[in-house]
Amino acid sequence: MTDLLSSLNEYQKQAVTTDNSAVLVLAGAGSGKTRVLIHRIAWCCQQGVMPHQFLALTFTNKAAAEMKVRIENLLPGFASNIWIGTFHGIAYRLLKMHWKQANLSQNFQIIDTDDQTQLIKRLVKEAKLSDDTDAKSIQWQINHYKDEGLRADYIESGFQDDPNVLLIYKRYEQLCQRSGLVDFAELLLRSLELFRQNPDLVAHYQDRFQHILVDEFQDTNSIQYAWIKLITGNNLFIVGDDDQSIYSWRGAKIENLTTFQSDFPQHEIIRLEQNYRSTNTILSAANAVIKFNQQRLGKDLWCEGAEGDLITVFKAMNEKDEAIYTIKEIKKLCSHGVSNRDIAILYRSNALSRNFEELLVSNGIAYRIYGGLRFFERAEIKDVLAYLKLIHNSDDDSSYIRIVNKPTRGIGQKAQSVVHELANEQSISLWEASVKVCEQGLLKAKAKSSLVNFIQLINDFKAMTESDSFSNLTNSIIEKTGLQAMHEKEHSEKAIMRIENIKEFLVAVKQFDSEHQQTDAVVEDFLSKVSLDAGVNGETSEQDSVNLMTLHSAKGLEFSYVFICGLEQGLFPHINSIMDNQLEEERRLFYVGMTRAKEKLHLTHACSRQRFGGRPTLQKASQFIEEIPSQYVISEKSHQQHFARTQYYEQKPKYKSIKSASAFELGQRVLHKKFGEGIILDHEGEGDRARVQVHFDAEGSKWLAVAYAKLETL
DNA sequence: GAAGGGTGTCTTTTT
């Protein structure tokens, strides 16, 4: 037992061994919170608690997987019996086990955000609402309601709200129920309702789970909190950091941290403030910044480490200059023996990755972009999945719509609308309606035979699930439906990628197949796995690459060298957040970014930036830079030589305006008769139409036609 | 039913 505790500091030890039945561990960035969680489980095990008496909840599959591995290392053989999973994963598990009490069909399916959008779009269209009704915004509102635990019926009787939203919400609920579909918010809401309506179940699980542990508690939403509160019968151990709450926009309630304190009056709070990650400089700077937030539980990180380097703030002329600087610094680091994988470029929005990508490629630096489209979200994969889903559950309207005419098989708009009408009329699924439409001869001969063939195709596949393996089934789908041929016909680069993705998908299927038996059950397991764990975006190759990602996805990670770019007012903090009064959350996001760095932090911003392909606009430095006390910062400015067309940046052809504009380099100082001295920020066009953007010291920024402006170089 | 043109949008993201 002493072994188990010997690697912990005093506060970690206190958290791990406490007897209190309600514990809140306020764990700062890099203070070893996962360590505390797994040691807590191990310690309780040593006190005689059985593995099945734990429930450990995380937000991401990655976090759950890491916990499993680390527990397995600490207590070989125990991890497999502990319920460790994401909230959604555990909710799914419960709903599958108690599907009847949850009022679901046994073969219900999970739909992702994209499927949900498509369904709602269809409902909006069919409801023939006024044209200013935006499906995406309705979707957002529906999910928001669900996150708060509000059903359409309840809202209808209690609230004055947009009637359109309520109408669609109601129809959407009916459609999902009829089709056996459950969206992500529904997983949580349904399982909460399952408990609320079945006190015997609650009693059972309360008794079973002697210890409930929750990671990243600051990210829980209302439903998740209510759910936790309901099934906690014995010990609740939560770990969180209010300063790292960055998901309020998707329903996370930072207040849950204080609600917990009043709901569990016997609670104990333990603060982990010793940081084992960053240098003192980085920590002090981060502490100083986060102090600008009013709403905090309060916490001050410290470390025993060295002071470390100052934080470099680089002021670039424009986004290209910013990228040039960053890549140059990365090259410098690499030449000093730093590995690519220890370096990260973080940004507020995905669009900013582009400038860096180009330069990384042209400089031959391996890089990896996190985020973006996940493997199972790719259209070609979703097509195959839709066939599998429809075979597994014919009432799945979402999948039906996706593939009924893909590849095209003569079931066009006309035929589909006949099916849809009948389905709506009789409140049956599209699949059932299709069968009826054929039987009742509601279609012309040609369309009818197409539809009959489609039904036959799916029925043949259904028969296969009885006799054949899952991978054979999937193989046939790809061949017999013509999906493969559809992509092969198109010889574009994208189509080749798609075929490769499908092949990769088949490999995954085979792998899964070999680990399981009975086809029908395998399909179900596979589909749920795919929905709940969309997988990283394809490439699993463990290359030594520089990491590019948004600040959001960087949470929970650490890197020796971190570059945070685009630190400009309107970009970070983002304009929408400024307007929505969400500045504190933006500041927390910045805090998360800063505390990712172990050795050295670089912050960059550009004076001018081209966004949305439009005109470059002048950018003001982010207020967050100002908030860092100056003793931790060293400022650098762009030097003109950065703009020389060096190896660092290969000009795109369109910037090689041959005649006029080429006389001016970006960043060059010029003189104008009327406006005085200024500096060139950007240029566009060629020949007579060439224009340059000049930022005049006295007059501000202007676009001038080179042919008329008579600029002199200085 | 496919292909081409015009239009509007453009935070963050896991499940």
Next chain:
DNA sequence: GACACCCTTC
């Protein structure tokens, strides 16, 4: 600038 979406046209 890029992508998704809608409409028109063949």
